[in-house]
Amino acid sequence: MASVFEELREFFPLKSETPRAWTQVALSNMNAFMIDHAFCERKASAHAMKLLMSNPDKPDFCEAMIQLSIEELEHFHQVFRIMKSRGIALRGDAKDPYVNALMDLCRDGSEHDRFLDRILVFGIVEARGCERFGLIGEDSPDAELREFYSGLARAEAKHFGIFQRYARQYCAPDVVARRMDELLTAEAEIVSRLPWRASLH
Ligand SMILES: [Fe+2]
Ligand SMILES: [Fe+2]
Numbered sequence: 001m002a003s004v005f006e007e008l009r010e011f012f013p014l015k016s017e018t019p020r021a022w023t024q025v026a027l028s029n030m031n032a033f034m035i036d037h038a039f040c041e042r043k044a045s046a047h048a049m050k051l052l053m054s055n056p057d058k059p060d061f062c063e064a065m066i067q068l069s070i071e072e073l074e075h076f077h078q079v080f081r082i083m084k085s086r087g088i089a090l091r092g093d094a095k096d097p098y099v100n101a102l103m104d105l106c107r108d109g110s111e112h113d114r115f116l117d118r119i120l121v122f123g124i125v126e127a128r129g130c131e132r133f134g135l136i137g138e139d140s141p142d143a144e145l146r147e148f149y150s151g152l153a154r155a156e157a158k159h160f161g162i163f164q165r166y167a168r169q170y171c172a173p174d175v176v177a178r179r180m181d182e183l184l185t186a187e188a189e190i191v192s193r194l195p196w197r198a199s200l201h
Helices: 004-008 020-027 030-054 061-086 099-106 111-139 144-168 171-195
Strands: none
Touching: 004 111, 020 030, 030 061, 030 111, 061 144, 099 111, 099 171, 111 144, 111 171, 144 171
């Protein structure tokens, strides 16, 4: 059977595949995983609004970010409802070493570079989330979670496409491709050195 990574390869070009051993670590404590997941959805919604506020001169992009922020908030609501039904409480802000390491790669030079790096990085975060939700959706022994995470994987695959579209709309395709390749190489290195936890990253 093709891995989730192989099935999704045509949608996004991640350079490393999350091993099934990662899934076992996540599945070993799904309560902790869902607490972290809820945090990630809430942050994704907030990041979309922050990107919008930094780019008021791009109305099409702003519209897409409003829609994305709403969808991520809906994901947050969905995971919150499952947690609530299972008696699992939310937690406050926590560090996300994966996202922080990726954000450190974003250049602070020209407005063009700042915009490009941030939307490429957020697209990569969506792609990695999509892959990992797909793994949980395949391997969880819990039918409700299998259905929930498979559906989320499909939604996150679309989110990667949104960031790609706007990168290509506002920046030259060869510049986008070159920078994307650099960031994907760095992302694979970041993923390889971070310890596995019962969390999305
Ligand atoms: Fe989401
Ligand atoms: Fe997303």
